Amino acid sequence: MVPVTVFGSILLITGNAELLAERTRARAVSTITAEQPECEITTATAAGLGPGEIAGLASPSLFSAASALVLTELQDLPEAAQEELLAYAQSPSPDIAMVLVHGGAGQKGKKLLDQLRGQASVTEVKHEAPKYERDFTRWVRTELRELNTRIDEEAASLLVAAVGQDLRALAGAADQLAATVTDGAITADLVRRYFGGRADVRGFDIADATIDGRIHVALEQVRWAAAAKVESVLITGALASGLRSLARLADAPPGLSEADLARHVGAPPFKIRILRRQLQGWDTRSLASALDAVARADIDVKGGAADPAFAVERMVLQVAAARTA
The missing domain is CATH 1.10.8.60 (Helicase, Ruva Protein; domain 3)
Structure with a gap:
């Protein structure tokens, strides 16, 4: 829920559900403009901000007594700027609305989050993506x-x-x-x-969960797919495709632009960020081992095994076990 007013307070949006966080952020901006139509809203990313920059970004302009700052990627805020933000949170200006968006799903920036949560001026809205x-x-x-x-x-x-x-x-x-x-x-x-x-989309969901090491999610989806009569070959194919993309990314020459990297990998540009994150859990040896497991499962589900569903589950376990982290 967005507070009735966000002036003189701080709205902290956290959690790993990007869509839901974006919705809350949009509602907060609507609330700000409804309360102060002339308010100037500044949006900035937290990474790279230095001492004094938050105050500068949030300062009212010559044309409006009120201002608002939407600060995204809070997990990347440098330590020096964190001190400034915490000092502001202790005594926020009644003419300033501040919306902070923490986009990390892990522990990055946790200390700052805990400190902000302890401030009376801060209202947190947390959005966790569905799990099962x-x-x-x-x-x-x-x-x-x-x-x-x-x-x-x-x-x-x-x-x-x-x-x-x-x-x-x-x-x-x-x-x-x-x-x-x-x-x-x-x-x-x-x-x-x-x-x-x-229904073939199901295969790519299973592939992503397996590559990420979310084994409990992957196995639950495999069983769901079996119940929904999704062809096992779609799952092995999706996992093979995902692993091959990771291997091409790992083998990419250094210094490529985002567009050139996308062409090298054979994936759309938006997918590169996801692949980079996934690659953190893999190296050349583990990728080779995982691809071998997928190749064996592919043979099994195409007629070499009496129980294709079991072959797919075994493949998921073997691929997840091959991860380095």
């Missing part, structure tokens, strides 16, 4: 409820199985379905009509 299949299904139902549309458990589960676990994609699918129905109810048949051909 059932959580995504629940999220879809809530999303559609806010769009004044009903969806039952079966239809919501089918939508997650077809679209995958990216909240942006699910939100877009929910918008599309809500705009389609006329009686406010979404059925499993309607989901199949619009998204039934996208």
Whole structure:
């Protein structure tokens, strides 16, 4: 929830659900402009800010007595600027609205977060992404409820199985379905009509979870995929594709631009950041070992094994075990 007013206070947005954080940030900006239409809003990233720069960014202009600062990537704020921010949080200006967005899912910047949480001026809104299949299904139902549309458990589960676990994609699918129905109810048949051909997306969700080392999520998705009759070869293919992309990234010449790196890897530019993060858990030897496990599983699911589902689960365990971190 966004506070009724954010002037004279600090709104701290945390958690690993980027879409939900962006929504809260947008609502906060709307609240600011509704309260002070002439307010000048400055948006900046925290990385590289030095002493005194936060005060400069938040200072009112000649044209408005009120100002607002939206500071993103708080986890990268340098230590010297952290001291300034904490000092400000102890005595915030009534003419300044401040929105802080911490985009890290790990421990980076935790000390600063803990110190900010101890300040009376700080209100935290935390958004954690759904973790399990059932959580995504629940999220879809809530999303559609806010769009004044009903969806039952079966239809919501089918939508997650077809679209995958990216909240942006699910939100877009929910918008599309809500705009389609006329009686406010979404059925499993309607989901199949619009998204039934996208079950192969499931393979890439499993691949990402496996490469990330989120073994419990990967295995849960493998079993969900088996129940949804997703072809095992789609899963082995997706995992092979993900690992090959990591191998190409690891082998890329130094100094390439983002566009050239994307061409070298064979992935869209937006995917490079994800691959870089994933590559932190891998080296040349572990990637080779994982690719061998996928190759064996691919042979098994194409006819060499009596139980393809077991072959896929074993592959997921072997690939996850190959990670270096």
